[in-house]
Amino acid sequence: MTSTVHIDVHHLTRVEGHGNIVVNVTDGAIEKCEWQVPEAPRFFESMVRGRHYSEVARITSRICGICAVGHTLASVKATEDALGIEISAQSRKLREVLKHAENADSHVLHAYILVAPDLAGAPSVFPLVETMPDVVARALRLKRLCHEWGSLIGGRTTHPTTVVPGGMAEVPTVKQLAELKEKLLAAVPDLEATVETVAALAPNIPAFDRPTEYIGLSDDENYGLYDGLIQSVLPDGTKQRYPVADYRLVTNEFVVPQSTAKYTKNKLSSYAAGALARFNNNYDMLVPEAKRAAEALGLQPICTNPYMNTVAQVVEVVHSVYDSLRLIDELLDAGVRLEPLVQPTKHGRGIQSVEVPRGILFHEYDYDAAGICQGGNCIIPTNQNHNNIQHDFDVLVPELLAADTGEKEMELALEMLVRAYDPCISCSTHHLDVTFVR
Amino acid sequence: MSKPKVAFFDFACCEGCQIEMTNYGAEPFLELLEHVDIVEFREAMSEKTTEPIDIAFIEGSFTREADRERLMEIRKRARVVIAYGQCACTGGINALKNHQPDYKQFVYGTDSDLPHLDSKKAYGVDHVIKVDYYAYGCPVNKYEVLQIVSHLLHGKEPVIPNYPVCVECKRRETVCRFDEGDHCMGMLARAGCDAPCPAAGIPCEACRGFVDEPNLAAFEKVLVERAGFTPQRAAEKGRMFTANALEAS
Numbered sequence: 001m002t003s004t005v006h007i008d009v010h011h012l013t014r015v016e017g018h019g020n021i022v023v024n025v026t027d028g029a030i031e032k033c034e035w036q037v038p039e040a041p042r043f044f045e046s047m048v049r050g051r052h053y054s055e056v057a058r059i060t061s062r063i064c065g066i067c068a069v070g071h072t073l074a075s076v077k078a079t080e081d082a083l084g085i086e087i088s089a090q091s092r093k094l095r096e097v098l099k100h101a102e103n104a105d106s107h108v109l110h111a112y113i114l115v116a117p118d119l120a121g122a123p124s125v126f127p128l129v130e131t132m133p134d135v136v137a138r139a140l141r142l143k144r145l146c147h148e149w150g151s152l153i154g155g156r157t158t159h160p161t162t163v164v165p166g167g168m169a170e171v172p173t174v175k176q177l178a179e180l181k182e183k184l185l186a187a188v189p190d191l192e193a194t195v196e197t198v199a200a201l202a203p204n205i206p207a208f209d210r211p212t213e214y215i216g217l218s219d220d221e222n223y224g225l226y227d228g229l230i231q232s233v234l235p236d237g238t239k240q241r242y243p244v245a246d247y248r249l250v251t252n253e254f255v256v257p258q259s260t261a262k263y264t265k266n267k268l269s270s271y272a273a274g275a276l277a278r279f280n281n282n283y284d285m286l287v288p289e290a291k292r293a294a295e296a297l298g299l300q301p302i303c304t305n306p307y308m309n310t311v312a313q314v315v316e317v318v319h320s321v322y323d324s325l326r327l328i329d330e331l332l333d334a335g336v337r338l339e340p341l342v343q344p345t346k347h348g349r350g351i352q353s354v355e356v357p358r359g360i361l362f363h364e365y366d367y368d369a370a371g372i373c374q375g376g377n378c379i380i381p382t383n384q385n386h387n388n389i390q391h392d393f394d395v396l397v398p399e400l401l402a403a404d405t406g407e408k409e410m411e412l413a414l415e416m417l418v419r420a421y422d423p424c425i426s427c428s429t430h431h432l433d434v435t436f437v438r
Numbered sequence: 439m440s441k442p443k444v445a446f447f448d449f450a451c452c453e454g455c456q457i458e459m460t461n462y463g464a465e466p467f468l469e470l471l472e473h474v475d476i477v478e479f480r481e482a483m484s485e486k487t488t489e490p491i492d493i494a495f496i497e498g499s500f501t502r503e504a505d506r507e508r509l510m511e512i513r514k515r516a517r518v519v520i521a522y523g524q525c526a527c528t529g530g531i532n533a534l535k536n537h538q539p540d541y542k543q544f545v546y547g548t549d550s551d552l553p554h555l556d557s558k559k560a561y562g563v564d565h566v567i568k569v570d571y572y573a574y575g576c577p578v579n580k581y582e583v584l585q586i587v588s589h590l591l592h593g594k595e596p597v598i599p600n601y602p603v604c605v606e607c608k609r610r611e612t613v614c615r616f617d618e619g620d621h622c623m624g625m626l627a628r629a630g631c632d633a634p635c636p637a638a639g640i641p642c643e644a645c646r647g648f649v650d651e652p653n654l655a656a657f658e659k660v661l662v663e664r665a666g667f668t669p670q671r672a673a674e675k676g677r678m679f680t681a682n683a684l685e686a687s
Contacts, residue, residue, distance in 0.1 A: 011480060013480045013481075013483060013484040013486075014480075014481065014482060014483065014484060015481070016453050016481060017453065018448075042450055042501070042532055042560075043535045043541045043542070043544075045544065046535050046538055046540075046541035046544040047531070047534040047535050047538075047541075049538070049544075050674060051674075052671065055643070055678065058643055058678070059531060059534065059678075062452050062454075062530075062531045062576065063452060064452050064453075064454070065451075065452035065453045065454020065455065065456070065457045065577065066452075066453070066454070066457055068452070068454060109457070109460060113460065113482055114482070117484075123483060123484035123485050124479075124482060124483030124484055124485055125482065125483070126471075126476060126483060126485075129468065129471065136464075136468075137464045137468070140460070140462075140463060140464035140467055140468070141463065141464045143460050143461065143463075144461060144462070144463035144464065147461040155634060155635075155638050156577075156634070157461070158454040158455075158457055158458055158461075158577040159454060159576060159577060159645075161634060161635050161638050161640055162638050162639075162640070164640060169638055169639040169640045170638040170639050372671075375544075
């Protein structure tokens with residue numbers, strides 16, 4: 001058994017934002033084993049006070065550069081909820097295609113650029129330009145496709161412009177949508193090759209199981225990305241649904257000293273959000289092509305290995321491409337026209353949720369009669385995962401010590417575990433308890 | 439001759455400008471790698487260096503004293519420093535809290551005095567170190583970034599627009615937001631983005647900051663007279679991505 005370990009990873013690489021891993025083991029005794037979040041706080045919930053409802057999503061989009069689409073959608077949906085706005089079926093479909101684009105975009109980035117180097121034994125994607133040129137070119141090609149896919153609907157992918165309270169400020173033409181369909185169909189060989197590459201690297205994914213609670217949006221008709229109810233599934237398969245408006249009863253935030261982000265828990269000591277949590281909750285709602293990809297990758301619900309989150313992301317990329325093809329066909333059949341924005345019918349408080357690549361996201365705002373924001377609250381998926389990562393550490397470190405794992409190998413195993421969650425740390429330091437001014 | 443060494447560093451921000459680097463597609467990005475060596479980029483690579491750097495891209499705002507030393511260390515190692523994105527250029531959206539005396543208490547309540555929650559007003563990184571060039575925008579215009587790098591590699595001075603977004607709307611023949619019954623900040627906003635927002639039917643929010651010497655008094659007058667803003671909302675409008683410019687005026 002390994003008896004002395006000192007791991008001090010300052011500002012973990014290949015994750016969004018800043019996190020540290022500290023493990024101290026002396027004479028077999030674990031003195032410290034921490035996932036720390038030192039990210040600079042940015043105070044978004046304070047910034048939205050006094051801003052007009054049309055400006056709020058443009059501010060809160062800036063919480064995250066990777067899930068900017070999801071923050072924009074959650075923000076605009078919450079504002080629409082507060083102001084009594086019902087958007088059209090066309091607007092909803094366009095937003096669903098945009099949501100799929102973001103999910104695929106972020107997952108491609110994570111699986112290829114952030115995780116694959118670990119599985120291929122490289123410090124980053126750059127050495128792979130020489131050793132695996134086809135894979136790197138495919139990654140950049142898919143990333144660009146997702147960027148074009150999202151930009152056609154959202155105006156751009158980093159801080160989208162077209163999604164506004166009341167609908168869509170701009171819509172693509174039928175011709176542009178038909179071209180997008182062709183591009184997505186042309187990418188199918190790259191998708192299949194992605195599944196093959198990940199299946200080939202999968203034996204390098206660590207075997208580690210820690211059953212936990214999995215929370216995600218769930219819906220009777222869809223996989224639950226753009227909309228749904230909060231759903232929890234326990235390792236024994238027990239499911240429970242909650243209205244989105246009750247999100248505070250599910251998240252139960254609390255403050256810990258090693259983190260600028262708060263922690264959360266529900267039924268167990270911690271819970272997980274993200275692709276694996278969605279997969280475990282919503283497997284039945286995946287399109288057949290995505291189920292086939294899951295089978296090829298050896299992923300089945302309920303999977304309790306957190307490292308498999310990346311594999312679940314690849315399954316979701318396949319789902320997002322095929323479900324978008326369905327939505328695009330429906331849009332093409334109906335024809336697409338620029339619709340006037342739906343205007344507010346009331347004012348007050350609104351709470352809404354979407355699934356962003358890293359898991360379930362909640363936005364809440366309060367508006368006065370002039371449409372001016374009085375306060376907000378955002379609970380971000382990574383911040384819901386910090387506590388689960390810490391609990392994984394608490395089980396994994398003793399297991400690794402017992403297995404005689406060396407310090408360097410242990411450091412890599414912990415780094416890979418954090419990366420598997422695809423943490424979006426800049427996001428996670430913005431939630432808070434808010435006192436609403438009435 | 440060895441290729442110029444390029445590195446990326448991040449401070450308080452959303453890191454979306456770094457993400458823009460991955461959106462060029464295979465051919466442009468691989469071609470870029472033929473001309474520069476990316477030696478440090480924490481979000482994408484584990485490799486690190488203590489060697490001198492030819493071009494340092496710094497993303498994010500200066501918001502806490504703990505970051506001062508890291509900024510000065512980067513400046514010492516870098517031949518050229520580029521403020522990368524609006525947070526690094528002027529403080530960007532992070533400065534929207536600067537005029538609020540209670541932002542910490544509002545967000546963290548009774549926990550707000552914990553030392554690790556330290557945050558001061560947000561500034562561009564030139565509050566601490568000398569910046570050689572500015573890549574404006576929230577997010578950056580990724581093609582402008584290529585232009586800046588290309589100019590530097592050729593030993594030329596990058597050209598950054600210092601005229602308002604209105605010029606680009608006229609060039610695109612976009613109908614003015616005010617003529618559509620909306621408002622807009624394009625008259626004060628620094629161009630260089632090709633004005634995508636008004637063309638998509640939404641107002642410019644000046645995410646690239648202001649042109650030099652913006653006439654804020656005239657801007658507020660226009661918002662009140664042509665867009666029907668209350669004087670208070672007109673005065674607040676200028677804070678969106680440009681709060682520090684408003685404080686300085």
